[in-house]
Amino acid sequence: MKITFSEIEAGKSSYEFDVEPAEMRFDFPDAQFQQRVKAAVRAFASGDEIIIDGTVETSAIMECSRCLADFEIKLKAPVKLIIQRNDEMQDDDTGDENFDIVSKSVNEYDLAPYCREQLLVELPNKPLCSEDCEGLCPVCGGNLNETHCDCSIESDSGHWEKLREIFKGGNS
Ligand SMILES: [Zn+2]
Ligand SMILES: [Zn+2]
16 A cells, blocks of 8 residues: 655655555454455645545454344545655654654655554444344344244243242242
8 A cells, every 4th residue: 555755746646555454464353354455545745745635445344242243344434644754753653643754765655554543443342233233132042133032022021020020039
């Protein structure tokens, strides 16, 4: 995902990337990245700054937090990065993820680390295979999206409430 500053200063205004997930070096235990990562950005130079604007997208496999099934989630993140070419402030941590400073002697810049972080931010904390995922049966552990077991029907009809009262009565 490399851009070249001299190309941009000479008028190259867009880049498209389509790379293997391995090239992104995703290191995130809760998501598996198996699909290619595509990015399309516009680039232009303004003084000592290179402005990058576009999107990056791919998909990941995550485990549903309700039914524990693996599902694919599509990810699309904005790419909005300003790279300042500055020899006085190089290697400074700007504290702004959308702003980076590199030495003027650097001519090539790899967008992969930035794009990786942008994609990871898009991952949900509580992944759901679908908004109305029915989860697992608390009794038999069956996936209620795929099968409706007898125990879930009984619990719906209130039999479990009655059983609980009987057990409570037995203990006292
Ligand atoms: Zn689910
Ligand atoms: Zn069940």
